[in-house]
Amino acid sequence: MSLVRAETLGKVYNTVGVPVPAIRDVSFAIEPGAFVAFVGPSGSGKTTLLNMIGTLDPPTSGKLWVVDTDVSTLGRRHAAEFRGRHLGFVFQDFNLIPVLTAAENIEYPLLMVQRRPAAERRERVHKMLEAVGIVELADKRPDQLSGGQKQRVAVARALVTNPQLVLADEPTANLDSATAHRVIELMRAMKDQFGTTFIFSTHDPRVMAEAEVTFRLTDGSLDQGPPAGSTRHG
Amino acid sequence: MVDILRIASRNLWRYSRRTLLTTLLVSLGILAVLLFKGVAGSFKTLMVGQITDSMLGHLQVHRKGYVASIDNLPLNLNLRPPQVERIEAALKSLPAVEAWSARVKFGAMFSNFTETTNIRLVGVEPADEFRTVPLLPGRVSNGSSAGRLLAPGQLLVPELLARGMKVKVGDTVVLVATNKDGSVNGQTFLVAGILASATGPGGRDGYVHIRDARTLLRMAEPEVSEVAIRLRALGEVRPVQRALEATLGGQVNPQGQPAFEVHPWEALTPFATIVRMIDLLTLFMQVMLVAIVLISIMNVMVMAVFERVREIGTIAAIGTKPGRILGLFVAEGLLLGVLGTAVGTAISLGAIWGLNLLKLTYKFGQADNLVLAPTLAAGDVLFIGALAILAAVLASLQPALKASRMDPIQALHHV
Numbered sequence: 001m002s003l004v005r006a007e008t009l010g011k012v013y014n015t016v017g018v019p020v021p022a023i024r025d026v027s028f029a030i031e032p033g034a035f036v037a038f039v040g041p042s043g044s045g046k047t048t049l050l051n052m053i054g055t056l057d058p059p060t061s062g063k064l065w066v067v068d069t070d071v072s073t074l075g076r077r078h079a080a081e082f083r084g085r086h087l088g089f090v091f092q093d094f095n096l097i098p099v100l101t102a103a104e105n106i107e108y109p110l111l112m113v114q115r116r117p118a119a120e121r122r123e124r125v126h127k128m129l130e131a132v133g134i135v136e137l138a139d140k141r142p143d144q145l146s147g148g149q150k151q152r153v154a155v156a157r158a159l160v161t162n163p164q165l166v167l168a169d170e171p172t173a174n175l176d177s178a179t180a181h182r183v184i185e186l187m188r189a190m191k192d193q194f195g196t197t198f199i200f201s202t203h204d205p206r207v208m209a210e211a212e213v214t215f216r217l218t219d220g221s222l223d224q225g226p227p228a229g230s231t232r233h234g
Numbered sequence: 235m236v237d238i239l240r241i242a243s244r245n246l247w248r249y250s251r252r253t254l255l256t257t258l259l260v261s262l263g264i265l266a267v268l269l270f271k272g273v274a275g276s277f278k279t280l281m282v283g284q285i286t287d288s289m290l291g292h293l294q295v296h297r298k299g300y301v302a303s304i305d306n307l308p309l310n311l312n313l314r315p316p317q318v319e320r321i322e323a324a325l326k327s328l329p330a331v332e333a334w335s336a337r338v339k340f341g342a343m344f345s346n347f348t349e350t351t352n353i354r355l356v357g358v359e360p361a362d363e364f365r366t367v368p369l370l371p372g373r374v375s376n377g378s379s380a381g382r383l384l385a386p387g388q389l390l391v392p393e394l395l396a397r398g399m400k401v402k403v404g405d406t407v408v409l410v411a412t413n414k415d416g417s418v419n420g421q422t423f424l425v426a427g428i429l430a431s432a433t434g435p436g437g438r439d440g441y442v443h444i445r446d447a448r449t450l451l452r453m454a455e456p457e458v459s460e461v462a463i464r465l466r467a468l469g470e471v472r473p474v475q476r477a478l479e480a481t482l483g484g485q486v487n488p489q490g491q492p493a494f495e496v497h498p499w500e501a502l503t504p505f506a507t508i509v510r511m512i513d514l515l516t517l518f519m520q521v522m523l524v525a526i527v528l529i530s531i532m533n534v535m536v537m538a539v540f541e542r543v544r545e546i547g548t549i550a551a552i553g554t555k556p557g558r559i560l561g562l563f564v565a566e567g568l569l570l571g572v573l574g575t576a577v578g579t580a581i582s583l584g585a586i587w588g589l590n591l592l593k594l595t596y597k598f599g600q601a602d603n604l605v606l607a608p609t610l611a612a613g614d615v616l617f618i619g620a621l622a623i624l625a626a627v628l629a630s631l632q633p634a635l636k637a638s639r640m641d642p643i644q645a646l647h648h649v
Binding site: 051056057076077080081082083084085087088089091093097098099108109111112113157158 | 237238241244245247248544545547548549550551552553554555556558562642643646
């Protein structure tokens with residue numbers, strides 16, 4: 001059973017009354033444990049597609065299943081609940097909460113989203129700090145961390161709830177190439193360690209090369225056959 | 235909840251200067267209201283005490299129609315002995331009643347043998363009167379010291395009249411009065427004391443013994459103009475008034491109308507308006523406080539939401555439910571309100587304590603050297619605090635709702 005399955009998925013934005021198609025009849029499937037990249041130039045629809053998979057933006061046509069759930073019709077509240085339970089997010093700008101320490105940022109989804117007991121939170125946060133290799137930075141605030149360190153915290157925050165799927169929109173865009181490489185390596189290591197599926201978008205050819213499965217998007221359509229490990233229809 | 239408050243408090247300290255300024259503003263509002271309430275309340279209590287304890291009593295019972303023509307001191311509207319008995323029986327059955335005094339009020343000519351003037355007089359049973367209006371003995375100066383301030387044949391002369399007529403303690407004067415049938419009678423009296431004026435109606439009346447009043451007025455039976463009543467607590471005025479009206483309401487005159495009328499002290503003195511004004515000002519101050527809290531906290535919270543749009547987008551994207559986001563921002567408003575209230579209340583209590591140490595004095599009407607002793611009831615402090623905190627929560631509700639309804643994608647891309 002695929003973790004993510006899209007059937008003739010489409011998204012049209014109405015910009016001042018003019019329909020602008022962002023995704024055109026895209027069909028694909030992503031298997032559990034995959035390390036997937038959506039690649040393409042700016043405006044190709046990578047972010048829109050990731051937002052739809054992340055239940056942040058509903059599709060205008062077609063069907064989309066994520067973790068056995070038809071997410072194309074989820075309401076606002078249910079979508080939030082779904083994200084909190086099954087998904088993790090890594091953002092291009094890290095988006096850490098400035099008033100919280102690294103450990104508290106990692107703890108945030110356990111506390112505010114999943115409302116786990118304190119002992120469990122402590123244990124899981126420590127485990128994630130170790131996994132991403134920043135135990136010594138636990139008490140630092142985001143403004144005391146480098147870009148790479150911030151993205152490690154963000155990856156830990158995305159993984160701390162044991163999600164089945166982590167979505168990362170341009171996770172390396174604000175990092176130098178060496179750091180970008182290390183962050184991608186970290187994500188792959190996390191995938192291997194926790195069995196989590198990673199889907200990220202990028203337009204950086206060096207990052208693309210690190211993906212196990214690559215979907216190429218041009219003008220909202222998938223334009224190349226995917227490598228082994230994934231399937232594509234339509 | 236504790237976790238939300240913890241995160242909210244950190245968010246507040248992120249903009250510490252703004253938080254401190256808002257706290258200060260709320261504190262000043264609280265200070266203004268509590269200080270005003272304390273000082274005005276002290277003034278009000280003292281003023282009400284002066285009025286009720288030096289002449290009016292807390293309640294008065296008259297024959298129906300007496301109060302409407304009270305300035306004429308109508309002798310034909312006095313209460314007859316059976317009516318007085320009924321009133322006294324009703325008063326005895328009420329535990330809230332501490333004391334009462336039956337009075338005969340009348341007008342007379344006052345002569346010092348060389349000059350003559352008018353005087354308003356109250357005939358009283360001294361022991362009853364002094365228990366009913368306990369500040370009255372304190373108004374008597376130069377009085378005899380035997381503890382018996384007003385014996386039959388004696389007169390307490392109002393200060394201003396004594397000065398104008400050059401009368402002093404120990405002098406003999408003549409009172410001439412006309413009774414309800416038009417018959418004139420005169421009697422000599424010994425001036426037993428000079429009575430300091432009190433503010434309000436009746437504050438410049440002279441006092442004689444009730445037996446002398448009845449003799450002077452040649453009453454065929456012991457009539458009474460009014461019964462003044464003192465209660466154990468000021469707060470009992472309404473219940474006792476209702477109870478008396480219920481008990482005495484059944485009594486009707488030959489015309490089938492109620493025979494008695496019961497008035498609380500407020501209905502008998504124009505100074506009650508000042509009391510109502512103080513209450514109105516206190517209410518106005520509270521409205522101002524709510525306005526200050528609403529405006530200052532709403533302003534801060536609108537700014538906080540505006541500055542943290544991307545952060546709101548992030549927490550919404552990772553699955554924080556709208557209700558939790560709402561809670562987070564309301565908690566910030568709540569904490570600002572609680573902080574401002576706590577600081578404001580602490581400063582207010584300190585200021586009230588300081589004012590009590592200073593023992594400031596002031597004058598009310600004829601009463602001088604009244605010590606300003608502001609106090610605050612715990613209930614008032616709690617009410618004002620709760621009001622400010624409620625206003626703070628209300629003020630943060632709109633910005634918090636806005637935050638909770640944000641579209642995560644738009645919020646994440648906010649610049």
